[in-house]
Amino acid sequence: MNLRRVLPVLPILIASALSACDSKNSEFFEPIAEDGAGLFSDEATGGVSGLVTVDGLPLAAVRIALGHPANREVTTDGEGRFLFEALDPGSYPVELEDLPAGVVCPEIAVNVVVVAGEVASVDFGCAAIGGVQGMVMLNGGGYAGVQVTVAGPDTLWTDTGPDGSFALADLPVGSYTVSLESLPSEVVCTEYSLDRTVEQAGMASASFDCTDLGGVSGTVMLDGAPYAGVQVSLSGGVSADTSADPVGAFEFADVRAGSYTVSLPGLPANVTCTDTTIPVVVVADQTTSANFDCVAATPPSFDDILGFYDVEYVSTLTTCEASIAGFSVVGEMKPYLADPPGVDFNLPNTVAPIWGYYYEESGSFVGDFMWHDDVPGDETNEFWVATFFVNAHGVVAFTGTAIEIFRDVVSQVEICRREYDVSGTKKP
Numbered sequence: 001m002n003l004r005r006v007l008p009v010l011p012i013l014i015a016s017a018l019s020a021c022d023s024k025n026s027e028f029f030e031p032i033a034e035d036g037a038g039l040f041s042d043e044a045t046g047g048v049s050g051l052v053t054v055d056g057l058p059l060a061a062v063r064i065a066l067g068h069p070a071n072r073e074v075t076t077d078g079e080g081r082f083l084f085e086a087l088d089p090g091s092y093p094v095e096l097e098d099l100p101a102g103v104v105c106p107e108i109a110v111n112v113v114v115v116a117g118e119v120a121s122v123d124f125g126c127a128a129i130g131g132v133q134g135m136v137m138l139n140g141g142g143y144a145g146v147q148v149t150v151a152g153p154d155t156l157w158t159d160t161g162p163d164g165s166f167a168l169a170d171l172p173v174g175s176y177t178v179s180l181e182s183l184p185s186e187v188v189c190t191e192y193s194l195d196r197t198v199e200q201a202g203m204a205s206a207s208f209d210c211t212d213l214g215g216v217s218g219t220v221m222l223d224g225a226p227y228a229g230v231q232v233s234l235s236g237g238v239s240a241d242t243s244a245d246p247v248g249a250f251e252f253a254d255v256r257a258g259s260y261t262v263s264l265p266g267l268p269a270n271v272t273c274t275d276t277t278i279p280v281v282v283v284a285d286q287t288t289s290a291n292f293d294c295v296a297a298t299p300p301s302f303d304d305i306l307g308f309y310d311v312e313y314v315s316t317l318t319t320c321e322a323s324i325a326g327f328s329v330v331g332e333m334k335p336y337l338a339d340p341p342g343v344d345f346n347l348p349n350t351v352a353p354i355w356g357y358y359y360e361e362s363g364s365f366v367g368d369f370m371w372h373d374d375v376p377g378d379e380t381n382e383f384w385v386a387t388f389f390v391n392a393h394g395v396v397a398f399t400g401t402a403i404e405i406f407r408d409v410v411s412q413v414e415i416c417r418r419e420y421d422v423s424g425t426k427k428p
Contacts, residue, residue, distance in 0.1 A: 046114040047085040048094060050122040052076050054103055055173070059126065062100075067093035087114045094122050102201025104129050104170065128200035131169035132178055134207040136160045138187070139254075143210060146183065152176030152198070171198050178206040186257035187212045188284035214282040216262060217251040218290040220244045222271065227294060230267070236260030255282045262290040269399040270297040270363055270389030297389050299363025300396045302341065305388050308332050309424035311347065313402070320406065320416035331424070343367065345384070354384050363388045365398065372409050379412075381405045386422065396426040 058080025142164025179193035226248030356367020372379035386400025
């Protein structure tokens with residue numbers, strides 16, 4: 001704001017009665033061109049004039065109020081100027097009223113002193129403002145606490161709220177760059193900065209879409225063909241399991257960026273792979289590959305599985321009062337005449353042989369036995385599922401599970417059970 005004064009205006013002598021007198025005794029003064037805007041004043045009164053601008057340009061149609069004791073109002077003209085004339089000497093408040101939206105002024109009210117015979121000048125320099133608002137999204141939801149910087153004619157920053165929104169107001173109009181600052185390295189965004197134009201009384205929009213999710217996919221092949229149904233596990237920041245589809249493919253989607261391990265748990269003993277665990281690094285907005293190549297050893301023949309075995313039991317579950325720790329026995333696999341030929345697996349810890357069938361095409365053995373005592377009136381069932389294979393030393397071996405179930409003979413209600421992981425190696 002500038003306060004200016006105009007030199008005193010000499011009295012203008014206007015009187016028709018003196019028109020016949022010598023012209024040297026009368027004077028006529030031109031009106032005040034710049035500050036007075038045509039003001040004519042006598043020595044008893046003064047005036048106030050001024051200019052209102054926005055970013056250096058005239059602001060028309062703004063109401064200017066001159067307070068007590070004058071209590072007048074005028075409106076700026078097309079050049080942003082205003083004028084109050086014929087004011088008694090004294091102090092007056094001058095105030096801008098009804099400013100357009102998006103216009104701010106350092107001062108909207110000042111006090112001026114009117115002196116007789118002078119015109120006081122009051123200028124108001126204002127600025128047009130607007131703002132920027134938007135959203136920062138992470139994986140489809142609001143991303144809270146992200147620093148957003150707006151740089152241009154002015155530079156401001158703020159953090160996104162709990163819903164990912166942000167807003168910066170009172171920015172001078174002009175061109176700005178809206179950018180995301182200090183993002184974690186694992187977060188990937190479609191854009192990190194956006195150019196926007198801030199207009200008077202407007203809120204430019206700038207939104208960002210980010211993610212810290214990636215994925216892992218791959219295939220599992222067995223003997224060059226898809227290994228459908230095999231279990232694939234992901235472990236690390238999160239744990240997940242899936243199965244290979246009919247073409248051997250698997251996928252873990254929406255995995256947060258980080259380090260993980262992909263593995264094939266529970267492979268049959270006759271299946272070996274170049275890798276059974278593969279370390280992977282998941283990168284946001286990308287899919288990391290992990291492929292497995294496996295082979296299956298030819299299962300041993302029916303005749304090859306016959307013989308004595310060192311058998312290991314490892315307890316995995318018991319609901320009986322007395323739990324049994326792991327133990328070792330020697331068992332014999334013997335042929336049992338049937339069509340197809342069956343197998344008796346004689347074990348010293350069972351009250352009867354495990355009787356079942358061996359399937360050469362898969363190397364699978366499935367068998368069970370049932371035994372009941374009249375006293376105390378209970379019944380024992382044991383079920384076996386095992387896979388035979390030839391190990392790395394060329395020796396026939398097996399792995400599998402065994403389940404013992406104890407029931408009441410009459411009601412057939414289960415009393416308790418024990419479950420084991422079993423394995424064995426054929427003796428020379």
